[in-house]
Amino acid sequence: MVHIRALHALAFDDGGTVSQLVDALRAARAPIEPMSFVGALGGRIVGHTMLTAGRLDAPRRIVDVYVLSPLGVLPSFQQQGIGTKLVSHALAAAAQKRIPLVFLEGSPRYYGRRGFEKATQFDFRAPSLRIPEPAFQVARLSSYESWMTGTLVYSDPFWALDCVGLRDRAPQ
Numbered sequence: 001m002v003h004i005r006a007l008h009a010l011a012f013d014d015g016g017t018v019s020q021l022v023d024a025l026r027a028a029r030a031p032i033e034p035m036s037f038v039g040a041l042g043g044r045i046v047g048h049t050m051l052t053a054g055r056l057d058a059p060r061r062i063v064d065v066y067v068l069s070p071l072g073v074l075p076s077f078q079q080q081g082i083g084t085k086l087v088s089h090a091l092a093a094a095a096q097k098r099i100p101l102v103f104l105e106g107s108p109r110y111y112g113r114r115g116f117e118k119a120t121q122f123d124f125r126a127p128s129l130r131i132p133e134p135a136f137q138v139a140r141l142s143s144y145e146s147w148m149t150g151t152l153v154y155s156d157p158f159w160a161l162d163c164v165g166l167r168d169r170a171p172q
């Protein structure tokens with residue numbers, strides 16, 4: 001775990017909030033088990049991502065879904081396809097567990113070529129108005145059905161650590 005914490009601190013350069021998020025997500029009680037994926041090179045962990053439980057408040061019932069977050073690759077190992085492989089493994093694992101949907105917040109330029117689509121076009125609503133619409137993305141997996149629409153509800157660690165959407169910058 002120390003490696004993974006340090007990895008995200010370096011990848012995100014954010015003072016450690018993402019590292020805390022990883023710990024909190026692993027410790028949280030959840031309706032579906034979290035899954036972790038690591039990329040290793042020469043025996044060293046150089047990339048990491050997680051799938052953790054979210055809930056989709058669909059008209060018919062609550063649907064258990066995954067949220068992919070965070071995704072980090074050590075700066076000196078970026079641009080080598082490690083992030084791409086981690087995303088692809090995570091989606092395959094979610095599909096194998098018959099989880100219908102994986103959501104995330106991120107760059108459409110990056111994730112749009114890695115299995116994700118703009119979520120609002122399928123009648124999904126983001127958990128916060130502070131998430132820019134193009135950043136709210138979804139991967140629809142083999143057990144997805146078209147009645148599965150509605151609002152994504154994040155697990156508590158995302159709120160407790162204020163890791164949702166974008167905040168206004170304080171005036172200079």
Ligand SMILES: CC(C)(COP(=O)(O)OP(=O)(O)OC[C@H]1O[C@@H](n2cnc3c(N)ncnc32)[C@H](O)[C@@H]1OP(=O)(O)O)[C@@H](O)C(=O)NCCC(=O)NCCS
Nearest residue numbers: 011012071072073078079080081082083084106107109110
């Ligand atoms: C984003 C990140 C995970 C990508 O990992 P990676 O192993 O370097 O990615 P890959 O080698 O698989 O893919 C490289 C591609 O990602 C693009 N890319 C890298 N960072 C990007 C970003 N922040 N936004 C959009 N595209 C990005 C590169 O331009 C490159 O594009 P190409 O496929 O057109 O050449 C890595 O850069 C990272 O850890 N960044 C810091 C943490 C972060 O921002 N995580 C994502 C949060 S949503």
